[in-house]
Amino acid sequence: MNKYQIAQKKPLTPEITQISVYAPLVAAKAKAGQFIILRVSEEGERIPLTISNAENDLVTVIYQKIGGTTLALDELNEGDCLHDFVGPLGVPTEVEDLGRVAVLGGGLGCAIALPVARALHQAGNQVDLIGGFKTKDIVILEEEMSKACTDLHICTDDGTYGYHGFVTGKLEELIAGGVKFDHVFAIGPLMMMKFACKLTEKYNIPTTVSMNPIMIDGTGMCGCCRLTVGGEVKFACVDGPDFDGHKVDFDEVIARNATYKEFEAKAKEKHLCRLGGGAMNG
Amino acid sequence: MANMQMNKTPMKEQDPNVRNANFLEVALGYTLDEAVNEAKRCIHCKNPACVTGCPVGIPIPDFLAKVAEGDIAAAYEILSNANALPAISGRVCPQENQCEGKCVRGIKGEPVAIGRVERFVADWAAEHGVSNLATAPANGHKVAVIGSGPAGLTCAGELARMGYAVSVFEAFHTPGGVLSYGIPEFRLPKAIVQREVDNLKKMGVDIELNMVIGKVLTITELFQRGYESVFIASGAGLPMFMKIPGESLVGVYSANEYLTRINLMKAYKPDAETPILHNKKVAVVGGGNVAMDAARCAKRLGAEVHIIYRRSEAELPARAEEVHHAKEEGIIFDLLTNPIAIEGDEQNHVKAITCIRMELGEPDESGRRRPVPVKGSEFETQVDAVIMALGTQANQMSYAGTPGLEKTRKGCVAADDHGCTSCPGIFAGGDAATGAATVILAMGAGKHAAKSIDAYIKQKG
Numbered sequence: 005m006n007k008y009q010i011a012q013k014k015p016l017t018p019e020i021t022q023i024s025v026y027a028p029l030v031a032a033k034a035k036a037g038q039f040i041i042l043r044v045s046e047e048g049e050r051i052p053l054t055i056s057n058a059e060n061d062l063v064t065v066i067y068q069k070i071g072g073t074t075l076a077l078d079e080l081n082e083g084d085c086l087h088d089f090v091g092p093l094g095v096p097t098e099v100e101d102l103g104r105v106a107v108l109g110g111g112l113g114c115a116i117a118l119p120v121a122r123a124l125h126q127a128g129n130q131v132d133l134i135g136g137f138k139t140k141d142i143v144i145l146e147e148e149m150s151k152a153c154t155d156l157h158i159c160t161d162d163g164t165y166g167y168h169g170f171v172t173g174k175l176e177e178l179i180a181g182g183v184k185f186d187h188v189f190a191i192g193p194l195m196m197m198k199f200a201c202k203l204t205e206k207y208n209i210p211t212t213v214s215m216n217p218i219m220i221d222g223t224g225m226c227g228c229c230r231l232t233v234g235g236e237v238k239f240a241c242v243d244g245p246d247f248d249g250h251k252v253d254f255d256e257v258i259a260r261n262a263t264y265k266e267f268e269a270k271a272k273e274k275h276l277c278r279l280g281g282g283a284m285n286g
Numbered sequence: 287m288a289n290m291q292m293n294k295t296p297m298k299e300q301d302p303n304v305r306n307a308n309f310l311e312v313a314l315g316y317t318l319d320e321a322v323n324e325a326k327r328c329i330h331c332k333n334p335a336c337v338t339g340c341p342v343g344i345p346i347p348d349f350l351a352k353v354a355e356g357d358i359a360a361a362y363e364i365l366s367n368a369n370a371l372p373a374i375s376g377r378v379c380p381q382e383n384q385c386e387g388k389c390v391r392g393i394k395g396e397p398v399a400i401g402r403v404e405r406f407v408a409d410w411a412a413e414h415g416v417s418n419l420a421t422a423p424a425n426g427h428k429v430a431v432i433g434s435g436p437a438g439l440t441c442a443g444e445l446a447r448m449g450y451a452v453s454v455f456e457a458f459h460t461p462g463g464v465l466s467y468g469i470p471e472f473r474l475p476k477a478i479v480q481r482e483v484d485n486l487k488k489m490g491v492d493i494e495l496n497m498v499i500g501k502v503l504t505i506t507e508l509f510q511r512g513y514e515s516v517f518i519a520s521g522a523g524l525p526m527f528m529k530i531p532g533e534s535l536v537g538v539y540s541a542n543e544y545l546t547r548i549n550l551m552k553a554y555k556p557d558a559e560t561p562i563l564h565n566k567k568v569a570v571v572g573g574g575n576v577a578m579d580a581a582r583c584a585k586r587l588g589a590e591v592h593i594i595y596r597r598s599e600a601e602l603p604a605r606a607e608e609v610h611h612a613k614e615e616g617i618i619f620d621l622l623t624n625p626i627a628i629e630g631d632e633q634n635h636v637k638a639i640t641c642i643r644m645e646l647g648e649p650d651e652s653g654r655r656r657p658v659p660v661k662g663s664e665f666e667t668q669v670d671a672v673i674m675a676l677g678t679q680a681n682q683m684s685y686a687g688t689p690g691l692e693k694t695r696k697g698c699v700a701a702d703d704h705g706c707t708s709c710p711g712i713f714a715g716g717d718a719a720t721g722a723a724t725v726i727l728a729m730g731a732g733k734h735a736a737k738s739i740d741a742y743i744k745q746k747g
Contacts, residue, residue, distance in 0.1 A: 029502050029503065030502060033501065033502055043459060047552065047558070047559060048559055049551070049559040049560045050459075050551070050560070072559060073559060087459070088459040088495070088496050089496065090457065090459070090496035090497075090498060090502075091498070091501070091502070092501055092502070093498065093501060220543060220546050220547065220551070220560075221457070221458065221467075221546065223457050223498055223681070223683060224523060224524045224681045224683060225467075225521070225523065225524070225525075225542055225546070225681065226525070226540060226542045226543040226546050227524065227525040227527075227540035227542060227543055228539075228540075228543040230527075230534060231534070232534055237527055237529075237533070237534070239524065242524070242681070242683060253534075255634075256534050256634065259535075259536055259633065259634035259635075260534065260536055260634075262536070262633075263536045263537075263563070264561040264563075267561035268561075271559065271561075
């Protein structure tokens with residue numbers, strides 16, 4: 005197999021795809037919570053993606069087709085090679101026996117919550133994995149998640165499957181039912197992590213979040229991914245991506261992550277136009 | 287017969303009002319006649335002070351003599367034997383503080399334009415297919431170099447010449463380090479960096495991209511893989527901020543981020559995939575070369591640009607030529623001024639910067655007069671972006687956790703002038719050892735380290 009070759013490609017939903025990339029050195033070192041940075045082409049953008057699994061020389065990542073780069077990535081098929089693939093970056097999630105833990109995954113975040121839950125489960129924790137999705141049709145990785153934890157709770161915003169409501173609702177229900185969590189891990193959209201932290205703060209449960217700010221080099225050189233944690237500037241790429249959720253200034257990250265919103269929308273439009281407008285016309 | 291003209295032979299430049307809207311090279315270089323004419327200004331002192339001012343020890347009068355004779359190929363051989371990257375140092379060295387600063391001709395006039403002639407010779411060689419890639423027969427020893435910036439490339443070149451098998455590990459997808467991500471195209475065209483890297487490859491140097499040492503392989507693992515020595519040249523590291531309110535607003539960049547987007551990721555091109563904000567009015571905080579580079583990039587992207595620096599013009603750490611070019615291009619210098627806060631709008635976007643006037647007090651430990659705030663002189667300026675060019679602090683990613691490796695108080699690798707560290711076999715140089723400095727000092731460190739590595743491996747047997 006060639007360097008950075010896509011060995012497997014599997015659409016999980018119409019919007020979300022899983023690829024496994026041949027990168028033996030990265031696969032040998034990758035741990036739960038770490039990420040890679042890839043480029044699709046010579047002139048391409050560098051985008052970070054959290055590692056979902058790493059074994060047998062393959063590194064698995066899951067992406068959602070939201071911008072120009074992920075759309076271009078999705079045009080590649082099994083056998084094609086990525087231009088660049090670098091990692092594992094960031095500090096691995098601290099995995100220890102904490103007792104009873106809840107791992108919250110929101111949408112695509114479930115792909116990252118999965119290896120964290122698996123590692124925690126293997127370390128002896130009783131793990132409640134709470135995966136949230138908008139609707140039943142876009143539930144991903146259900147089988148894999150059920151194997152990676154003690155109890156899996158799927159939630160849907162519209163109630164079409166599992167618990168009707170957000171992951172925070174399910175978490176609060178479990179707590180109200182008498183479950184004492186020693187630690188919560190929240191991984192997903194910034195809004196979801198922000199509200200998960202508000203809830204756990206109320207119940208005084210230590211909470212780790214996995215931050216995903218905009219990044220370029222991923223090695224601490226550019227400072228683009230900085231965020232404020234407990235009043236101090238931290239770089240998500242070298243100090244994180246995991247942080248104490250009760251100390252993160254979420255509103256700041258939410259604003260910073262929207263910096264290039266217009267550019268991204270244009271890039272997506274441009275890409276879809278180049279494809280003949282197929283997706284735009286449905 | 288020496289040319290006794292008092293002034294340097296002028297070098298053509300793009301008109302400031304044209305170049306401040308493009309990314310093409312500012313200085314256009316000498317013609318053969320201009321180079322010969324300038325080289326003839328060297329009076330060949332018995333004890334050439336210029337050489338002592340050169341971190342890589344180029345025999346300057348010797349190569350100038352060859353240029354004066356019109357034998358550029360011979361000049362290139364002398365130059366490239368001493369300096370692995372002449373086309374680069376000829377463009378970015380602070381010559382006024384080094385070779386040219388010591389030139390006798392500079393006492394009663396301008397010094398010989400050594401940098402300009404150096405650049406001419408290197409470019410002439412490339413244009414005429416003249417190279418100096420001879421290497422000693424392979425000696426069977428393997429050396430790993432971490433980082434492909436000026437220190438790493440120089441060290442790799444020197445070792446390859448001696449017959450070593452050298453692997454350079456680069457974290458980015460493009461080699462060159464600061465030469466690629468930091469210094470803008472209009473000051474150092476990336477094709478020139480690529481040319482120098484290609485020359486090293488022709489000498490047998492292996493460059494492995496996307497390799498973050500410390501993460502994908504540790505230094506200990508490099509030794510396990512058969513490398514007998516490791517040179518740490520991983521660069522300066524994490525950008526610093528001022529710790530003032532508003533530094534995380536949208537529109538506040540570190541200079542590293544701003545320059546990386548523009549140079550490495552080509553965000554200045556209209557069809558680039560990596561975005562950059564095109565601002566109307568930009569404040570660049572800092573007075574070094576990096577601040578000048580960021581300011582001149584912002585200008586080229588269409589902004590009104592202010593350099594905010596807390597001391598006076600005399601203390602600006604940037605090369606005189608960069609300051610001169612920046613002023614010509616319309617950059618506004620707000621000197622004796624220091625930011626105290628950045629203000630944002632409801633969307634958390636930068637809308638203004640609040641500064642305070644400064645005056646110079648007593649000299650501080652650096653020997654420069656200490657800037658002191660003038661009470662009650664705060665004022666606000668509307669800007670939509672702020673670029674922080676305040677220097678960097680050590681990034682230990684490549685070497686953290688290496689058993690027995692001592693660090694400086696600031697977290698850099700502790701290394702002596704020969705690049706030796708506390709660990710036998712591990713050497714370090716460039717910004718990773720000294721903190722942020724210049725390209726040529728990094729090149730000098732790479733050269734010294736190569737000698738030390740050679741001595742280490744030979745004595746080890």
